[in-house]
Amino acid sequence: MNIDTGKLQPGEARCPAISTQDIIERDKVAAPGWVRSESYEFLGSEDVSTDRYVSAEYADGEFERLWTRTWQFACREEHIPEVGDYHVYDIGQYSFIITRVAENDIRAYYNACLHRGTKLRASGSEGGASEFKCSFHGWSWNVDGTLKQMTCPWDFPHVDKKKFSLPEARVALLGGFVWINMDPDAPSLEDYIGPQALAHIREWRLEDRYVHVHVQKSFPANWKLTVEAFMEAYHVIVTHPQVAPSNADANSQYDVYGEHVNRFISPLGVASPHLEGKYSEQDILDQFTVGDGTMLSDDRPSVGNGTARQAMADMFRGMFEQGTGSDLSSVSDSEMLDCFSYTIFPSCYLFPGISLPMVYRFRPDPRNHRRCIYEVMFLRPVPRDGRRPDPAEVVILSDERSFTEAEGMDPGFGKILDQDTDNLFLQQEGIEASAKRGLTLGNYQEIRIRHFERAVDKYMAMEPLKPGSAVKR
Known part of the structure; x- marks a missing residue:
């Protein structure tokens, strides 16, 4: 996994293993343009000050400047x-x-x-x-x-x-x-998101889905730390080792769009480059379908003469066709399998894939800047008869309860969320205890965090929105 970066410009270094786009190019059912695009931008290598995560005064400023001006x-x-x-x-x-x-x-x-x-x-x-x-x-x-x-x-x-x-x-x-x-003079939502990301969102037709599961939990960490915990796959090999045999973590692709939207694509059905040579194609398929932490419970399928990724795509396509009565033959293997994570600043994540369509929402606790309210919503397609089910009622978990206990939550995915949030408590305390007053970020794998914090800086440099500002009819 080592690479000589001496001849590369900052931000040009990539994992030496196969890239996300090369993985997707080999798929049997080709991916659409929004999947096949790339939009990385080097945004500098300076540390990000930790004051923003620990200061109550900073949090007060966010309510006056950031939350009042963003969509x-x-x-x-x-x-x-x-x-x-x-x-x-x-x-x-x-x-x-x-x-x-x-x-x-x-x-x-x-x-x-x-x-x-x-x-x-x-x-x-x-x-x-x-x-x-x-x-x-x-x-x-x-x-x-x-x-x-x-x-x-x-x-x-x-x-x-x-x-x-x-x-x-x-x-x-x-x-x-x-x-x-709240800002009557803010740009329109379309201009705020920008043309590239807006075109992607419109292709997904998320208006044809409904909230099937809704889980909320509060965490002992600043809202920005909580948002950033999900912005990279760099942590997978250490935090989620059970999924690394079928998750191309270090190969993940990172993109930024304008000031307010960023994404990653993390391919599934391919082993982590950190585990190169340790798993056969059948091992990869077994780990995902019947191994520890699996999100499936079917009988053990076989790779045959193909690849684990293709077997998984075919299996998912069959499962979802049977479950929804839809013809998914033209839906790409990448959309069936891969994790597409889009962040719309400041608080919303959209995951438009077929296998795990989700929404995350993050809100600061107004009474404690060291706490954050985190929500996970799973989306399902509206039934073919067009009758939209009522959205799921929110399940609110107390601090001591596991995500695996939430009604409707897949236990394997719940375990992943528990692992992420266990880190958040340690990170908040560690930042406050540290003699180093900045976060040092990777130029590529953590670009979404830098992009996010640049937007925070932009709004924090503005004047507070004047009290009484509102739409007039």
């Missing part, structure tokens, strides 16, 4: 399918009622009574409503945000009902997700 995934459209349905989304001290006002009109109201500030709907609540009424003094607003009723209106001659509508954040829809932004 965030607030809910799925299936959470609010009917007019009057609502879903409360909280980010730090901010709270929003996401509601469907009409078939094609979704709004995000600041979740506070305009009389004396009481929340109109409790955090975590959702349901259907014909009005949003304050539990304290009874003021109420229509679903379209207009003021419906004041208690004792004779005492408020100074309140103009026409000017007392609920303030709104901006709303955009993409891929079945509802996105919000």
Whole structure:
């Protein structure tokens, strides 16, 4: 695995084993253009200051500058399918009622009574409503945000009902997700994501899926450390040794798109370069299908004269065709197998693959900058009859519970998440104990972390968003 980097420019070094694109090129069913593209950019080799992970003042600045100006995934459209349905989304001290006002009109109201500030709907609540009424003094607003009723209106001659509508954040829809932004002057969601990544997302048709499993857990680590724990496959060989025999970790491809989106592609069905020569093709297939940490439980299949990767792609295709009644013969082997991880800054991960379509969401704990709220959502295709099932209710795990205990969670994948999060506790404590006040990142395998932190720096250099900024109708 050693390589002479003396003649290479910074950022040019790659794992000397076969590349992700070379692996995908050998597949029987060819991958689409969004898979076959590359978009790496060298972004420097300087340390990233650790102050951002340990300072309460820094976290306060993020709520004023970063979270108020960025696009965030607030809910799925299936959470609010009917007019009057609502879903409360909280980010730090901010709270929003996401509601469907009409078939094609979704709004995000600041979740506070305009009389004396009481929340109109409790955090975590959702349901259907014909009005949003304050539990304290009874003021109420229509679903379209207009003021419906004041208690004792004779005492408020100074309140103009026409000017007392609920303030709104901006709303955009993409891929079945509802996105919000508190900054009325922020770029559109399309411009924020950029043309390349936007084209990829639209190809996936995530609007044709629904939330099948939803698990949430809080971690004793800063939200940025938690986001970054999933941005690279560099840790796989040490943290997840049980998957390394069928995961081409060091071969993974890393890409950046504009300021706000990055990704990796991590191929499956190929042994880690760290284990070169230790596993046969049949060993690789066995490890994935019947070995320790497997995510499958079928009888042992055979490679025959082919490769483990091809056998796995064919097996997955058959399983999903049988389960969904769909014809997947034209879906590429790479889409059937590989891990595609896209981060949309600051808090959303999209995994569009067929085998493990997921969404991650990360939010800082508003009461403790050393804690983070982490969510995993598994997406399934909408049934062929077009009747969309209700989204899964969130399963909230306490600190001591394992992901393997969550209803609907595959035990093998739950074990992987437990391994990742065990590291986070040690990393947070280690950073605070360290005499070295910076993180040293790899130029290629950890480029997503550097790209992410550059975006953090950009927003932290801005002025705080002025109180009262909101969409005006």
